[in-house]
Amino acid sequence: MIYLLGVFLVASRWGHGASITASLFSALLFDFYFTRPYFSFWIEDVENLIGLTVMIIVGYITSNLLNEAKKASLAKAQADNEALRNALLSAISHDLRTPLTRIIGAITTLIESDSKVFDDEKHDFCRVIFDEAQHMSDLMNKVLDMAKLSTGKIVIQREWNTLEEILGSALTRLEKNLSTRVVNINLPENLPLLWIDSVLFEQVLVNLIENALKYTPLSSPIDIVAEHSNEFLTLSLSDYGAGIPQDLTDKIFDKFYRIENETTQSGVGLGLALCRSIIEAHGGTITAQNITGKGAAFLIRLPLTQSPTIPMES
Numbered sequence: 001m002i003y004l005l006g007v008f009l010v011a012s013r014w015g016h017g018a019s020i021t022a023s024l025f026s027a028l029l030f031d032f033y034f035t036r037p038y039f040s041f042w043i044e045d046v047e048n049l050i051g052l053t054v055m056i057i058v059g060y061i062t063s064n065l066l067n068e069a070k071k072a073s074l075a076k077a078q079a080d081n082e083a084l085r086n087a088l089l090s091a092i093s094h095d096l097r098t099p100l101t102r103i104i105g106a107i108t109t110l111i112e113s114d115s116k117v118f119d120d121e122k123h124d125f126c127r128v129i130f131d132e133a134q135h136m137s138d139l140m141n142k143v144l145d146m147a148k149l150s151t152g153k154i155v156i157q158r159e160w161n162t163l164e165e166i167l168g169s170a171l172t173r174l175e176k177n178l179s180t181r182v183v184n185i186n187l188p189e190n191l192p193l194l195w196i197d198s199v200l201f202e203q204v205l206v207n208l209i210e211n212a213l214k215y216t217p218l219s220s221p222i223d224i225v226a227e228h229s230n231e232f233l234t235l236s237l238s239d240y241g242a243g244i245p246q247d248l249t250d251k252i253f254d255k256f257y258r259i260e261n262e263t264t265q266s267g268v269g270l271g272l273a274l275c276r277s278i279i280e281a282h283g284g285t286i287t288a289q290n291i292t293g294k295g296a297a298f299l300i301r302l303p304l305t306q307s308p309t310i311p312m313e314s
Helices: 002-014 016-034 046-116 119-151 163-173 198-214 271-281
Strands: 159-161 183-186 194-196 222-228 232-238 285-290 296-303
Touching: 002 016, 016 046, 046 119, 159 163, 159 198, 163 198, 194 198, 198 222, 198 232, 198 271, 198 296, 271 285, 271 296
Parallel strands: 183 222
Antiparallel strands: 159 194, 222 232, 232 296, 285 296
C-alpha cells in the first residue's frame, strides 16, 4: 500500500511518465533491499518474482487511472468554461440588444428631425439615451464585479457601519424606480454595528430590491425586516409577487441563471450570484424561500462581531 501511495503521489505531482519510472525504480529497490539474496538484483524465489511483477503492473494501472482522471477533469473544466463563455455571450448579447436599439432609434430620430423636434421631445429622447446607456453600464459593471469576485481580486474593505445608513443609501439610489412602491421597513432600535464592506453590502441590497421590482406588480409593496441575536443579524427582504418555484430556490443564485429566460425582464442573471458571493465573502449566508400569503423572500444571515467601545469624554 505504501508502494502504491508513492506511485500515486508521483503521478499526481509530475505526471504519467514520472509515475511509471517511479513504479519500476521502487520495484528494483524493493528487490535489492528486501528480497533474497539481499543487496542484489537477482531474484531467488518465484513468489518474489511474481510479487514484484504484480507491483509493477498495479503501479502502471494506478498511474494510468490517475492520468485518465486528470484528463477527464481537465476536459470537464474546459467544457464548463466553454458553457460559461457561451452563457455570458448569449446573456449579454440578449440584454444589450434592447437598450442599443432604443439608443439608436432615439439618436436617429434626433438626427433626421433636426429642428423639427421640440425641446420637450428632445429632452425625452435624451432621457431615453441616458437611461439605456446607464442600464448598459450597470450590466457591464455586474459582469466585471462577478469576474473580480470569482478570481479573488476584490478585497473586502471592512469598516463599522450601521444598517440604517446602508439601507437608506440603497433606497436613495433606487428612488426613481421606487416612485410607485411602498417600502415597509422594520428595524429594531438596538441594532448593533456591522463589520462589513458598506459599498458591497449596499450593492447586495440594491440587487435584491431591483429583483423585487422586476418580478412584482407595479403597486405592490416591499417589506424589509431585520432582527438579531447575540451572534447573528438576520435581514429579510420580501415581496408580494408570484414567488419562486420550489425546486429553484437555490438554483437562482447560479451565474447567468434566470427563471424566465425569454421574458421582457432585463438582466444577465448575475444579480443574485453577486449577492451570494458578497455575503459569503463576509462569512454569511443568503437563501430564498416563499412566504404564504406573500411572494418571495430573501434571507441574509450575517455573523456579528463585538462592536468597538467608544471612550467616554472626560
